[in-house]
Amino acid sequence: MSDEMLSQDEINKLLQRVAEEEGNGEEESEALLDSIEKDALGEIGNISFGSAATALSTLLNQKVEITTPEISVIDSSELNEEFPVPHVAVNVDYTVGFEGTNLLVINSTDAAIIADLMMGNDGTSPEVILSEMYLSAMQEAMNQMMGSASTSMSTIFNKKVDISPPGIEVMDVGNQEGTTHIPKDKKLVKIAFNMKIGTLIDSYLMQIVTIPFAKKMVEELMGTSEDETTPESHMEEEAASSAPPVEEKSAGPVSEPERNTVSNRVENAAFSPFEEIERDASEPKNLDMLLDIPLEVTVELGRTKKSIKDILHFSQGSIIELDKLAGEPVDILVNQKLVARGEVVVIDENFGVRVTDIASREDRIRHIQ
Numbered sequence: 001m002s003d004e005m006l007s008q009d010e011i012n013k014l015l016q017r018v019a020e021e022e023g024n025g026e027e028e029s030e031a032l033l034d035s036i037e038k039d040a041l042g043e044i045g046n047i048s049f050g051s052a053a054t055a056l057s058t059l060l061n062q063k064v065e066i067t068t069p070e071i072s073v074i075d076s077s078e079l080n081e082e083f084p085v086p087h088v089a090v091n092v093d094y095t096v097g098f099e100g101t102n103l104l105v106i107n108s109t110d111a112a113i114i115a116d117l118m119m120g121n122d123g124t125s126p127e128v129i130l131s132e133m134y135l136s137a138m139q140e141a142m143n144q145m146m147g148s149a150s151t152s153m154s155t156i157f158n159k160k161v162d163i164s165p166p167g168i169e170v171m172d173v174g175n176q177e178g179t180t181h182i183p184k185d186k187k188l189v190k191i192a193f194n195m196k197i198g199t200l201i202d203s204y205l206m207q208i209v210t211i212p213f214a215k216k217m218v219e220e221l222m223g224t225s226e227d228e229t230t231p232e233s234h235m236e237e238e239a240a241s242s243a244p245p246v247e248e249k250s251a252g253p254v255s256e257p258e259r260n261t262v263s264n265r266v267e268n269a270a271f272s273p274f275e276e277i278e279r280d281a282s283e284p285k286n287l288d289m290l291l292d293i294p295l296e297v298t299v300e301l302g303r304t305k306k307s308i309k310d311i312l313h314f315s316q317g318s319i320i321e322l323d324k325l326a327g328e329p330v331d332i333l334v335n336q337k338l339v340a341r342g343e344v345v346v347i348d349e350n351f352g353v354r355v356t357d358i359a360s361r362e363d364r365i366r367h368i369q
Contacts, residue, residue, distance in 0.1 A: 097161035
């Protein structure tokens with residue numbers, strides 16, 4: 001039995017090997033993403049999700065605070081430890097500006113509270129199991145947040161950044177459910193934000209991206225910050241190069257007569273008078289050049305406003321009441337501008353509209369307002 005026991009030297013070697021493996025893991029993580037890159041990602045997340053918090057605050061009518069994120073590199077095999085309980089995963093694809101996927105992960109309980117607030121409730125007693133209606137409300141909240149975040153990213157990177165409508169699913173890593181949109185890379189970047197919503201939520205919102213995608217954002221950010229040659233500086237250089245040469249004079253005191261002579265050289269600028277150009281009647285009118293430009297003509301039956309709670313209750317067969325009375329003329333819009341009104345007719349099994357009234361200037365201005 002004593003042969004099976006480890007000696008103290010063997011135990012020390014095992015402990016030393018474990019410590020070396022942990023040290024190598026930290027060094028490997030640092031090699032994948034250094035401290036400067038982590039700081040840059042934190043700054044990007046701080047600005048973009050700061051505006052996202054403002055958008056969410058407006059939607060929920062609650063104070064929303066998102067702190068500066070913590071950046072870390074995780075192994076995809078450790079996702080079960082990172083998310084031991086079911087979470088809600090929202091996947092967003094970048095369509096313009098970047099190529100990649102952004103995965104937002106939030107605790108399912110917090111998601112239920114946000115969905116409950118979106119539906120006009122107080123968020124104190126949300127559903128325990130997320131229904132399709134709750135998931136749709138949460139999806140819309142994330143859509144507004146990420147839309148605001150992409151707008152901020154457009155400002156950060158000085159280019160247009162756009163996203164696709166987000167997808168949403170309940171993610172249970174332990175049971176391999178809802179994991180289809182998790183990146184397949186072995187190493188992933190986790191950007192964790194501490195999110196507070198009123199007195200209801202004090203938790204974490206996590207962003208999962210691949211390392212190549214994170215490095216691409218950092219490279220573009222560092223490239224714009226290092227390139228100090230802006231269009232304005234180019235204009236200043238061109239203006240300086242096109243300016244007439246300045247006569248150089250030897251250094252020394254300038255006498256009073258010389259000062260008077262220089263001041264007497266300054267004259268008021270003279271401008272030639274504007275003359276009205278008489279156009280020949282035979283010249284083609286400018287309007288003729290615009291006659292072939294296509295315009296979008298829309299016939300609007302009516303409008304109405306509904307809350308998100310009412311919209312989520314829409315189903316097949318639902319009736320939406322509009323702000324027009326039966327038999328009232330419909331609006332005819334050209335490029336979304338009111339130009340006329342008319343009545344609906346049927347021509348060979350197709351709908352049409354007969355113009356009955358041309359909108360006055362006052363009506364057009366009122367419609368714009």
